[in-house]
Amino acid sequence: MSSLAATESQISVPTRATVIQPAWVRVMHWINAAAMILMIMSGWQIYNASPLFDFRFDHSITLGGWLGGALLWHFAAMWLLMLNGLAYLVTGLVTGRFRRKLLPISPASVVADIRAALTFKLSHGDLTVYNAVQKLLYLGIIAVGIVIVLTGLSMWKPVQLHWLVSLFGDYPAARYVHFVCMALICAFLVIHVALALLVPKSLRAMVIGR
Numbered sequence: 001m002s003s004l005a006a007t008e009s010q011i012s013v014p015t016r017a018t019v020i021q022p023a024w025v026r027v028m029h030w031i032n033a034a035a036m037i038l039m040i041m042s043g044w045q046i047y048n049a050s051p052l053f054d055f056r057f058d059h060s061i062t063l064g065g066w067l068g069g070a071l072l073w074h075f076a077a078m079w080l081l082m083l084n085g086l087a088y089l090v091t092g093l094v095t096g097r098f099r100r101k102l103l104p105i106s107p108a109s110v111v112a113d114i115r116a117a118l119t120f121k122l123s124h125g126d127l128t129v130y131n132a133v134q135k136l137l138y139l140g141i142i143a144v145g146i147v148i149v150l151t152g153l154s155m156w157k158p159v160q161l162h163w164l165v166s167l168f169g170d171y172p173a174a175r176y177v178h179f180v181c182m183a184l185i186c187a188f189l190v191i192h193v194a195l196a197l198l199v200p201k202s203l204r205a206m207v208i209g210r
Helices: 002-010 021-051 067-094 099-103 109-117 132-156 162-166 170-198 200-208
Strands: none
Touching: 021 067, 021 170, 021 200, 067 099, 067 132, 099 132, 109 132, 132 162, 132 170, 170 200
16 A cells, blocks of 8 residues: 555645746737737838838838728727737736836846856846846837837828927937837847747747747
8 A cells, every 4th residue: 555655745746837938828820910010011101102211111021002991900900009009008007017027137247147148158047037138139129119109100190290200309209219119129129030030939838929
């Protein structure tokens, strides 16, 4: 009897896989990703109609076909991004996820993790914990997302929201800030995708949660 009990105690009981990304995070993440891509591509078509710099985006990577079509796509994606982004921010704050995942952060920890990443010594063993570089990137993209929405609204309704336009100086300044934010989002997406490819299990977690 005792030997049977000992044998049973040695049998490992399978444990349930840890949930790294809850369902609400995964759904909102992919909605935000789709909305961002639609806004970027349609925004490039809008930019081509009145470029700020001495270049235009190739027609093959724009959306809308012409200014009117691009504006329709841009506004549709804008509402999707704003509503889903707002829900993401509120849920992240209410559930305490932002506090747990993104704080604390310090310049010293960022420098240390950048040095570790450059020497290929940055650990990715525990996906439930963000390193300082990830925290900085996520906090930064949230701030950039808020600014790009505000500049977008100021360009959409410059008369009605004149007080918002004045926060950026004037209408042309708001356009430049909007463009810079778009460039920062594109850079973030490139880095984000590259890191996901380097650490495939992080992409799997964003698809199935575990």
